[in-house]
Amino acid sequence: MDRRDFFKLSLAGGAALAAGPALAREDKVIPTEALGLLYDSTLCIGCKACVAACKEANDMPPEFLPDSGQPYWDMPLDLSGKTLNVIKVYQNGKMEHKDQVQDGYAFIKKSCMHCVDPSCVSACPVAAMQKDPVTGVVSYNKDACIGCRYCVAACPFGVPRFTYDKAIPQISKCQLCRQRWAAGKYSACAEVCPTGATLFGKVSDLKREAARRRALTPGSQTVFPRGRLGGPDESYPGVASKYVDRLYGQTEFGGTQMIMLAGVPFEKLGYPDLPPRSDAARSETLQHGLYRGLVTPLVFLGALTYAARRNVKDEEGKDGSEGDHHG
Amino acid sequence: MAEHAVSHAPAPLGGRLVTPVTVTLAALALAAAVVLAFRFIYGLGAVTNINDGYPWGIWVAYDVVVGSAFACGGYVMALLVYIFNKGEYHPLVRPALLASLFGYTLAGASVIFDLGRYWNFWHILTPGYAQVNSVMFEVAVCISLYILVMWIEFSPAFLDQLGFGGVKKKLSKAMFLFIALGVLLPSMHQSSLGSLLVIFGRQINPLWQAGYLLPLEYLMTAVLLGFAMVVFEATLVSVGFRRPLETALLSKLAKFIWGLLIAYLAVRVGDLLARGALGNAFRFTIEAASFWAEMLCFAIPAWLLAAQARRNNPGKLFAAAVLLMLGGFLLRINGFLVGYETGAGWHYFPALPELVVTIGLIAFEILAYIVLVKILPVLPAQSATH
Numbered sequence: 001m002d003r004r005d006f007f008k009l010s011l012a013g014g015a016a017l018a019a020g021p022a023l024a025r026e027d028k029v030i031p032t033e034a035l036g037l038l039y040d041s042t043l044c045i046g047c048k049a050c051v052a053a054c055k056e057a058n059d060m061p062p063e064f065l066p067d068s069g070q071p072y073w074d075m076p077l078d079l080s081g082k083t084l085n086v087i088k089v090y091q092n093g094k095m096e097h098k099d100q101v102q103d104g105y106a107f108i109k110k111s112c113m114h115c116v117d118p119s120c121v122s123a124c125p126v127a128a129m130q131k132d133p134v135t136g137v138v139s140y141n142k143d144a145c146i147g148c149r150y151c152v153a154a155c156p157f158g159v160p161r162f163t164y165d166k167a168i169p170q171i172s173k174c175q176l177c178r179q180r181w182a183a184g185k186y187s188a189c190a191e192v193c194p195t196g197a198t199l200f201g202k203v204s205d206l207k208r209e210a211a212r213r214r215a216l217t218p219g220s221q222t223v224f225p226r227g228r229l230g231g232p233d234e235s236y237p238g239v240a241s242k243y244v245d246r247l248y249g250q251t252e253f254g255g256t257q258m259i260m261l262a263g264v265p266f267e268k269l270g271y272p273d274l275p276p277r278s279d280a281a282r283s284e285t286l287q288h289g290l291y292r293g294l295v296t297p298l299v300f301l302g303a304l305t306y307a308a309r310r311n312v313k314d315e316e317g318k319d320g321s322e323g324d325h326h327g
Numbered sequence: 328m329a330e331h332a333v334s335h336a337p338a339p340l341g342g343r344l345v346t347p348v349t350v351t352l353a354a355l356a357l358a359a360a361v362v363l364a365f366r367f368i369y370g371l372g373a374v375t376n377i378n379d380g381y382p383w384g385i386w387v388a389y390d391v392v393v394g395s396a397f398a399c400g401g402y403v404m405a406l407l408v409y410i411f412n413k414g415e416y417h418p419l420v421r422p423a424l425l426a427s428l429f430g431y432t433l434a435g436a437s438v439i440f441d442l443g444r445y446w447n448f449w450h451i452l453t454p455g456y457a458q459v460n461s462v463m464f465e466v467a468v469c470i471s472l473y474i475l476v477m478w479i480e481f482s483p484a485f486l487d488q489l490g491f492g493g494v495k496k497k498l499s500k501a502m503f504l505f506i507a508l509g510v511l512l513p514s515m516h517q518s519s520l521g522s523l524l525v526i527f528g529r530q531i532n533p534l535w536q537a538g539y540l541l542p543l544e545y546l547m548t549a550v551l552l553g554f555a556m557v558v559f560e561a562t563l564v565s566v567g568f569r570r571p572l573e574t575a576l577l578s579k580l581a582k583f584i585w586g587l588l589i590a591y592l593a594v595r596v597g598d599l600l601a602r603g604a605l606g607n608a609f610r611f612t613i614e615a616a617s618f619w620a621e622m623l624c625f626a627i628p629a630w631l632l633a634a635q636a637r638r639n640n641p642g643k644l645f646a647a648a649v650l651l652m653l654g655g656f657l658l659r660i661n662g663f664l665v666g667y668e669t670g671a672g673w674h675y676f677p678a679l680p681e682l683v684v685t686i687g688l689i690a691f692e693i694l695a696y697i698v699l700v701k702i703l704p705v706l707p708a709q710s711a712t713h
Contacts, residue, residue, distance in 0.1 A: 080379065119526050125463040126450040144456055147443020149382035150463050154526045158669055161379045162443060164372030169443040270670070272529070279528035284460050286525055286539055290518075291465065297515060304410060304507035311412040312503045 025285045027254055027277070028117040030203060034136035035176060036114055036257030037190060037198055038206040040213065041269065042099050042241035043224060044107040044197035046087055050189035051076065054085040054111075057177055057188035078110070081163035084174040085111040085189050090268050099241065099263025106262065108269040109198060111189070112159045112174035113249060114138050114257035115278065120151035120160055120173075122280035128171075129160075136203070136257050137178050142170040156253065156272055156279065186228050193226065196236070201229030203257050210247050210261055216240035254278035337421050337484070338708035340568060340701045352694035359687020362680040363440055371443060374680040380673020381664065385685055388663040390437040392520050393656050394688075395470065396545075398430020399553030400560065401477060402513040406550075407583070409506045416576060418707040421484065422564065423557050425705050428477045429692045435474050437688055462522045469516035476508045484703050514546060521545025524662055532666035533604035534618045535658075540598050547591040548655045554584045555651035562645050564700070570709060578638040581647070585632035588651070592625060617657065617665045624654030 055074060062074035063082045076083035088110060093103035118138050120129045128145035131138050147169055151160045163169040177187045190200035209229060216222055218240050226234040241263060248266050249256035253274040267273055290296055366374045377384040400423035407413045408420055439445045450456035451467045458464055486495040521541035524531055537544055558577050565572045599605050608618050628647035637643045700706050
């Protein structure tokens with residue numbers, strides 16, 4: 001093969017590559033029976049009962065504040081290998097008013113968003129991260145995991161965490177307490193929440209509830225459910241909140257199964273402004289474009305084999321010393 | 328032509344194996360082994376600074392991503408000699424292949440040190456576990472296969488000594504197939520090492536988040552690095568073992584490098600302009616400084632290699648090769664570490680033991696190369712005694 005031939009072939013290959021990503025991987029849709037959480041920052045009082053309940057339900061060790069001199073209380077500041085759920089606080093100025101940007105404060109929950117199209121599932125090379133086709137829960141299987149931490153690096157929410165201090169480490173992330181379902185229980189964080197700030201249920205029901213709250217006149221009397229939607233009535237009367245005009249998780253990153261309402265902008269609460277198309281969709285579009293059916297690599301291999309065969313033979317002829325010069 | 332080929336037939340270099348250089352290298356490798364013992368007993372956190380904000384440190388970004396790209400000499404020489412049929416470069420093939428063989432084998436082995444649950448590593452190649460949508464799956468399969476293919480390509484150098492002359496003869500008939508695979512597989516995984524960053528989305532600074540162009544940029548620079556490494560190694564081998572410089576051959580090679588370098592710069596700068604990402608380069612940030620350092624490492628060689636006179640100058644040629652290696656190194660470190668940002672409050676700089684392991688790996692690689700060129704027919708013989 002001379003150089004001109006090779007360039008022709010490369011061009012053909014290049015055209016195939018360029019055409020590849022054009023066949024974009026379709027966006028994933030949320031399962032109809034998807035389960036999730038609705039977190040309403042305006043209802044959260046920052047009691048952290050959910051943090052304690054999560055630790056107990058998932059058998060996670062306590063985390064002590066470094067340098068506090070008080071190794072008695074579990075005081076996680078962020079998600080970690082030991083903490084799957086945490087309540088953080090936004091603070092500004094004098095911190096006088098709840099859910100206000102200036103001189104105010106607000107609470108925010110951090111735990112797995114259970115994305116419709118999760119980066120961790122797409123990144124994991126050994127299917128240790130999986131999305132349940134019925135409930136949509138993103139689960140982790142440590143027996144499959146190789147500990148490469150591509151999921152940790154890929155997640156835009158910083159959710160999967162790793163136990164760096166262990167000789168036998170693993171990934172830690174919220175799995176919506178799926179191990180408790182068999183006993184008729186549900187996510188511990190929602191179960192113990194005294195104000196219904198964290199609510200468990202089908203995502204379709206949760207979205208309806210979120211829409212109802214957003215339609216209320218701020219300050220008017222209403223009723224807030226607690227625990228789980230579709231379970232026993234644990235609702236209580238309350239006052240409608242003023243929200244920023246956004247249901248976080250509705251469109252972000254292809255949608256999530258934990259959805260959130262808040263009184264201050266989500267960027268201030270540490271939630272990134274993400275595009276509607278997930279990174280997993282982009283990454284898989286690229287990989288499928290290049291490798292679908294191994295067509296491109298096989299064509300390329302055919303051309304290379306043809307060239308190598310001719311040129312190695314030529315060389316044998318020239319050298320007269322058979323097979324001694326193959327690299 | 329026949330005489331030329333004979334005079335360049337590879338032969339063992341011979342000489343003493345225990346020298347101050349080899350002893351120093353062995354000591355560095357031993358230090359790495361001690362650190363690794365700690366890593367396996369006490370966990371990754373005991374010897375590295377990686378954290379949930381920077382879950383990948385230099386053991387991934389350098390040992391695997393940069394290390395395998397530095398080991399592309401064998402790949403590019405095979406491409407040049409066997410695919411583009413440039414037989415005159417043949418003397419450079421076997422030494423380049425040996426360096427690649429070690430670079431890749433160690434990059435592959437070093438993955439084990441970094442994997443948290445390393446005892447499960449075989450899952451990645453096992454149906455039922457393997458997840459084909461993952462870019463890392465593609466990288467792992469291709470690198471594993473390539474290491475195997477390179478050992479087969481290199482085996483003529485040691486099959487004779489092991490008394491497998493018959494196997495060698497049979498193998499030589501099928502060698503063209505392994506040579507083709509030896510060009511295909513690195514093209515695939517070197518581009519995929521760039522694709523790894525696509526799923527990081529906005530966590531990568533726009534200066535390096537080239538999206539669908541990432542595989543092209545990483546592939547082009549891997550080829551550039553491969554050529555640069557060939558020049559670098561050939562020069563060091565000539566100086567270190569007091570052999571004549573292969574300047575004529577290398578400066579001709581430099582012309583190829585220059586052409587590819589210009590093409591790369593066009594893609595890289597064109598992409599930055601098209602995405603409107605260049606604004607990030609004009610801020611007082613570490614990212615911007617590191618970006619300019621990277622670009623200079625590509626721009627200076629583009630000037631150095633542009634003129635015939637400079638290409639013929641061994642010093643300038645060597646300088647261009649070193650700068651290109653640094654540029655390829657920076658592109659990868661910038662993409663995977665400097666330009667990676669998962670949120671406020673996270674920091675990473677390698678811990679001393681972490682560096683000791685990386686340095687020890689490099690030392691072991693050089694040590695093995697020195698030992699093997701002394702005992703195996705790798706470097707072209709200097710006299711025509713055959």
